[in-house]
Amino acid sequence: MVHLLPLAEGETIATILPLPEDESTWADLVAVFATAEGLVRPISLSKFDNILSTGIIAIKLKEGDRLIGVSLAADDDDILLVARGGKCIRFAMQGVRLMGGRATAGVRGMALKNGDEVISMSVLHHLEADADERQAYLQAVAARRRLGVSDYEGKEDDKAHDSALAARLEEPSFAAMAEAEQFILSLTENGFGKRSSSYEYRTTNRGGSGIINIETSARNGQVVASFPVADRDDIMLVTDRGKLIRIPVGDIRIAGRNTQGVIVFKTGEEEKVVSAAHLGEDDAADEAEEGDSGDDAAAASETDATPEQE
Numbered sequence: 001m002v003h004l005l006p007l008a009e010g011e012t013i014a015t016i017l018p019l020p021e022d023e024s025t026w027a028d029l030v031a032v033f034a035t036a037e038g039l040v041r042p043i044s045l046s047k048f049d050n051i052l053s054t055g056i057i058a059i060k061l062k063e064g065d066r067l068i069g070v071s072l073a074a075d076d077d078d079i080l081l082v083a084r085g086g087k088c089i090r091f092a093m094q095g096v097r098l099m100g101g102r103a104t105a106g107v108r109g110m111a112l113k114n115g116d117e118v119i120s121m122s123v124l125h126h127l128e129a130d131a132d133e134r135q136a137y138l139q140a141v142a143a144r145r146r147l148g149v150s151d152y153e154g155k156e157d158d159k160a161h162d163s164a165l166a167a168r169l170e171e172p173s174f175a176a177m178a179e180a181e182q183f184i185l186s187l188t189e190n191g192f193g194k195r196s197s198s199y200e201y202r203t204t205n206r207g208g209s210g211i212i213n214i215e216t217s218a219r220n221g222q223v224v225a226s227f228p229v230a231d232r233d234d235i236m237l238v239t240d241r242g243k244l245i246r247i248p249v250g251d252i253r254i255a256g257r258n259t260q261g262v263i264v265f266k267t268g269e270e271e272k273v274v275s276a277a278h279l280g281e282d283d284a285a286d287e288a289e290e291g292d293s294g295d296d297a298a299a300a301s302e303t304d305a306t307p308e309q310e
């Protein structure tokens with residue numbers, strides 16, 4: 001990238017953001033910038049119609065702060081900020097003032113404790129259900145999950161109760177919630193992680209200290225990544241010792257927001273997960289097509305690889 005872009009000394013790429021090819025749609029979108037210190041800076045995408053070959057200032061960063069992500073959002077979306085220390089905050093885009101000029105620092109999105117920092121920003125569908133509706137839906141989903149794994153021997157009353165709860169998922173309102181539901185995958189440096197329903201992340205006003213996203217116990221370590229995923233996606237994790245693993249998202253347990261999660265990547269002693277990449281269903285399909293077009297020699301080379309080489 002340094003051969004393509006005029007980067008200053010010490011400057012690095014934080015985000016590569018694909019834009020709609022039809023520039024006439026840009027006026028309906030906002031580019032939301034987020035920094036490690038919890039500032040957010042929304043700006044209309046139309047402000048970037050004409051960019052100089054040397055670049056333009058998009059956000060004014062304070063001394064010691066840095067950009068951690070940029071995402072496209074609409075007025076009816078929510079923003080989720082996740083901190084390394086295990087907390088997060090979700091707020092509506094409508095609660096963030098759209099700024100005109102580019103060279104401004106932004107507004108407070110999340111209040112952080114000393115030493116903590118924001119490590120990711122995600123755009124979520126806005127929540128329309130109230131707290132009682134979300135809780136009832138989550139209880140129904142949990143009941144259906146229990147029905148699939150429990151034998152209920154000698155617990156007929158419990159089975160009947162769970163069956164009644166799970167039956168509510170057939171109601172039109174719950175069916176609509178299931179259609180709109182998203183799942184947040186959170187991963188920690190010691191290789192633990194979980195998926196949690198987006199309905200567990202309540203919407204609040206920006207600028208607060210947030211709620212727990214995942215427990216950062218001594219077992220888990222701090223958070224290294226958190227982002228929305230689909231059941232058929234894959235993720236790739238990389239450790240500070242150069243190890244890499246690719247895991248189907250569907251293999252990672254769905255658990256409550258305020259939990260520690262389960263082991264996703266078994267790290268060695270003093271080894272930490274440092275990066276996580278999200279591979280969506282479209283990415284996996286592209287890779288499959290590339291694999292099908294490869295020659296026999298390449299296929300044989302991959303097949304003959306030793307576990308150490310893999």
